[in-house]
Amino acid sequence: GESVGLHLPTLSVQEGDNSIINCAYSNSASDYFIWYKQESGKGPQFIIDIRSNMDKRQGQRVTVLLNKTVKHLSLQIAATQPGDSAVYFCAENSGGSNYKLTFGKGTLLTVNP
Amino acid sequence: NAGVTQTPKFQVLKTGQSMTLQCAQDMNHEYMSWYRQDPGMGLRLIHYSVGAGITDQGEVPNGYNVSRSTTEDFPLRLLSAAPSQTSVYFCASSPAGEGYGYTFGSGTRLTVV
Numbered sequence: 001g002e003s004v005g006l007h008l009p010t011l012s013v014q015e016g017d018n019s020i021i022n023c024a025y026s027n028s029a030s031d032y033f034i035w036y037k038q039e040s041g042k043g044p045q046f047i048i049d050i051r052s053n054m055d056k057r058q059g060q061r062v063t064v065l066l067n068k069t070v071k072h073l074s075l076q077i078a079a080t081q082p083g084d085s086a087v088y089f090c091a092e093n094s095g096g097s098n099y100k101l102t103f104g105k106g107t108l109l110t111v112n113p
Numbered sequence: 114n115a116g117v118t119q120t121p122k123f124q125v126l127k128t129g130q131s132m133t134l135q136c137a138q139d140m141n142h143e144y145m146s147w148y149r150q151d152p153g154m155g156l157r158l159i160h161y162s163v164g165a166g167i168t169d170q171g172e173v174p175n176g177y178n179v180s181r182s183t184t185e186d187f188p189l190r191l192l193s194a195a196p197s198q199t200s201v202y203f204c205a206s207s208p209a210g211e212g213y214g215y216t217f218g219s220g221t222r223l224t225v226v
Contacts, residue, residue, distance in 0.1 A: 008153050032211065032212060034214045034215075036214075036217075041220075042219060042220070043117075043203050043205075043217035043218050043219045043220050044156070044203070044217045045217070046214040046215075046216070049212070049214050051211075051212060089155055089156070098144075098207075098209070098210060098211055098212075098213070099144045099146075099161055099163050099207070099209075100146070100158060100161055100171065101146075101156075101158070101215060102158075103148075103155035103156040103157075104155050105153070105154055105155045106154075106155055
């Protein structure tokens with residue numbers, strides 16, 4: 001999962017396994033959260049989002065879980081594929097401001113064939 | 114529909130030089146932002162805009178200026194480049210309102226020597 005240290009957290013999984021990436025967000029007033037995927041040399045790409053009035057949202061092979069009590073967010077990727085290898089960032093709208101996002105430090109996911 | 118376009122993709126500057134990083138979007142988005150990304154860290158907000166003629170500072174604004182004369186364009190100016198500004202810069206845009214994720218450009222990799 002993500003941390004406040006300088007080293008990027010890493011997660012290594014086998015192809016076909018499920019992956020879980022965790023994120024602790026900082027502002028209890030934030031009410032909108034996004035997961036982004038960033039491949040090497042590219043900009044962040046939107047994966048899935050969730051509003052604070054929900055605790056779970058599903059997309060295609062991805063699920064985001066939100067626990068507001070402990071300010072925790074997770075991204076679950078089912079049947080992880082080599083193409084899922086990337087850095088994953090969580091982001092929150094800073095204290096409810098829809099025009100500003102605060103990003104976590106990121107988690108590097110490596111999928112082994 | 115090109116999305117968010119950033120130019121140049123790569124740039125090397127000497128300390129003290131100035132330059133402008135260009136950002137344009139063709140999605141008629143009200144919100145635009147500039148982020149910088151340093152190794153092992155997430156994205157940090159430099160400046161943002163909620164509409165033409167309106168800009169504000171983010172988390173790390175020192176050494177940068179922005180303007181927003183049109184909805185489409187949001188250039189970032191480095192006034193006097195310093196080695197500490199060596200980074201990858203991302204521009205992003207979003208529709209106004211709740212529940213929209215930002216769309217990111219592909220980035221500008223800047224090296225200051």
